Amino acid sequence: NAGVTQTPKFQVLKTGQSMTLQCAQDMNHNSMYWYRQDPGMGLRLIYYSASEGTTDKGEVPNGYNVSRLNKREFSLRLESAAPSQTSVYFCASRGSGTSSYNEQFFGPGTRLTVL
Amino acid sequence: RKEVEQDPGPFNVPEGATVAFNCTYSNSASQSFFWYRQDCRKEPKLLMSVYSSGNEDGRFTAQLNRASQYISLLIRDSKLSDSATYLCVVNDRTYKYIFGTGTRLKVLA
Numbered sequence: 370n371a372g373v374t375q376t377p378k379f380q381v382l383k384t385g386q387s388m389t390l391q392c393a394q395d396m397n398h399n400s401m402y403w404y405r406q407d408p409g410m411g412l413r414l415i416y417y418s419a420s421e422g423t424t425d426k427g428e429v430p431n432g433y434n435v436s437r438l439n440k441r442e443f444s445l446r447l448e449s450a451a452p453s454q455t456s457v458y459f460c461a462s463r464g465s466g467t468s469s470y471n472e473q474f475f476g477p478g479t480r481l482t483v484l
Numbered sequence: 485r486k487e488v489e490q491d492p493g494p495f496n497v498p499e500g501a502t503v504a505f506n507c508t509y510s511n512s513a514s515q516s517f518f519w520y521r522q523d524c525r526k527e528p529k530l531l532m533s534v535y536s537s538g539n540e541d542g543r544f545t546a547q548l549n550r551a552s553q554y555i556s557l558l559i560r561d562s563k564l565s566d567s568a569t570y571l572c573v574v575n576d577r578t579y580k581y582i583f584g585t586g587t588r589l590k591v592l593a
């Protein structure tokens with residue numbers, strides 16, 4: 370049981386290049402999220418997916434697209450990377466129970482630098 | 485005003501000390517509250533959920549004050565391994581989890 374996995378762990382891009390960050394979870398969770406974390410700021414939501422086949426914008430969606438490929442996988446794509454997208458990206462999933470205390474589980478993160 | 489506010493610290497405390505952090509939230513509709521721990525360059529991990537009646541897990545005690553809209557985390561008998569950043573997280577039972585910027589704790593030998 371690996372939990373939430375992300376690839377790659379590190380990436381350096383040049384301005385204008387594109388790339389896809391991969392995320393997968395093996396906990397049978399319905400909800401998945403993509404966040405970015407910048408120094409001095411809390412985690413900010415980029416996109417989320419409440420269930421397979423649905424995606425919605427979060428707080429900072431500009432410059433990103435997502436795909437919920439199936440229940441396990443949720444990818445984040447940067448079509449034309451910009452230096453402002455230099456950040457640490459975390460994928461998370463949330464339990465599907467009826468409890469209001471469904472915690473989020475996070476992947477190990479992708480450290481992206483855009484030159 | 486930020487939706488979730490925390491003192492960034494750092495809180496520098498000696499081993500064995502008791503330390504407390506507060507976190508204030510602005511949305512009165514918030515229903516679920518959490519403390520996460522984040523080590524340097526690692527992902528956040530759940531430390532504990534915060535229930536209305538307060539809850540304790542070993543050396544850690546969490547309290548919720550709905551009237552004043554804050555939650556607290558108390559760490560007793562601090563260990564070197566407690567050094568980390570502690571994130572306050574608030575949820576209103578929708579998809580939306582709001583994260584504080586974190587409070588940094590350094591436990592000194």
